Amino acid sequence: MVFARDTEANLLAAAELVNTALRRDGHDALTTPAELDAFYVRWGYSVRHDGDDAELAEVRAARTRLQRLWGVDRDEAAGLVNAILREADAVPFLTRHDALDWHLHATAPGAPLATVVLVETAMGVADVVRSDEYARMKRCEGDDCDAVLVDLSRNRSKRFCDVNNCGNRANVAAYRARRADAQTG
Template identity: 70%
Template sequence: MPFAHDTEANLRAAADLVNTARRLDGTDALTTPEDLRAFRTRWRYTGRHDGDAAELAAVRRARTRVGALWAADRDAAADQVNAMLRDADAVPSLARHDHMDWHLHATADDAPLASVVLAETALAAADLVRSDEWDRMGTCAAEDCDAVLLDLSRNRSRRFCDVNGCANRAHVAAYRARRAARTDA
């Protein structure tokens, strides 16, 4: 099922946000206001940007809530989405700006970035809940990885995250195992 461009973008941004804390090297990729500015720019979040430690702390708290969506089943996710929308004072409206055609904004233009992240993630997740596509939210199949993923593939075949190179590691391990099996035979 194809989703609106802003739904996909917000879900990808949410997965990227969650995965800033789920790197195999143990580093958190969201520890400075500069990291936050880069994240905000990469995902084109509009609105207020304070660029200070308080904003960073608020977005990191939002990251925890967004990450909890991946652990929830569809019914629990609906409750979490509703709470996120309430807590962010979401009032969805259509917007068109820069090079983007009509899409949903979920908060006032001067809302704090953490509220924008929560509300836009919640609106996108709501699309998955109401279209019964919640299984598109998954976790990496690599045994040593807990990163999240969003499977928007047509055949729902995505198994590995983007953040830790897990698909490549799995393919290399499978190749080495096949090669070792041929050598032993």
């Protein structure tokens, strides 16, 4: 594990959220309250969840804001993180609930889901910045792909996103190139 369990989960959830708008097929995978419900359940959120169109719009706006974290350098990311935390009046505290051991939260009980997503992502990115591991916040190297990823591999070698099948496409292209070389050689 590179970071604390909750930090990794928050970063991966943020990458998945951002990638709902960065699919190669152009389909936005976060357009209905049901899709937001699935995201909420998949990532084990235990905070307020209204499940309505207003909440969906707020989370989509948060998604746009979080996407910027993958397009800036470490210093600018620190400023974006500070702005998110300041605007939310975030006050970190340790908590234990459900089956989870001690971990950090920084929003008041009852805070809107979009605020929780922003703040939890900001807390995760704060760990990445202060650990001087910002190079782990990457863009997919796949052709025609703008998706984002968080490289939690030990050797920092993850290159492709999980949303657009880019790793498989790159492997197939490399295989076909090797076969073509073998047939001409």
